Structure formats: C-alpha cells, structure tokens
Amino acid sequence: MALSYKARRRWSLVILLVGLPLYVVAAVTIVAQFDRPSIWLELGVYVGLGLVWALPFRAVFRGVGQADRDGE
Numbered sequence: 001m002a003l004s005y006k007a008r009r010r011w012s013l014v015i016l017l018v019g020l021p022l023y024v025v026a027a028v029t030i031v032a033q034f035d036r037p038s039i040w041l042e043l044g045v046y047v048g049l050g051l052v053w054a055l056p057f058r059a060v061f062r063g064v065g066q067a068d069r070d071g072e
C-alpha cells in the first residue's frame with residue numbers, strides 16, 4: 001500500500017528528527033572505534049554510512065517538498 005502525501009510528510013519529519021540524530025551518533029561511534037583515519041577515508045565512511053541510512057527512506061522523502069498532487 002502506498003503512503004498518502006500527509007503520511008509521507010509525517011514519516012519524513014519523524015525520520016529526520018529521530019533517525020538522523022541516531023545516525024549521527026552511530027556513525028561517529030563507528031568511526032571512533034578505530035584510530036583516526038585519513039580525512040579522505042573518514043569522509044568516505046561518513047558518505048557511505050549516509051547512503052546506507054538514506055536509501056531505504058527514499059520513497060518516503062520523494063516529493064515531500066512539493067505541493068500535494070492528491071489534495072485540493
């Protein structure tokens with residue numbers, strides 16, 4: 001079942017307010033487990049973890065910033 005526009009907006013807000021801080025804490029904790037890597041490797045790890053975090057929620061975020069096509 002596809003989510004309505006209102007449901008996607010609500011879920012995207014929850015994901016950004018709860019999921020994003022949890023991702024930041026998890027990513028910093030994972031990188032802190034190792035000795036300080038080079039800046040490029042560290043950047044690559046953060047970008048990779050960000051993609052792993054964001055890709056599952058792609059359908060929720062798609063079109064949220066635009067006007068509601070289903071509404072009045």
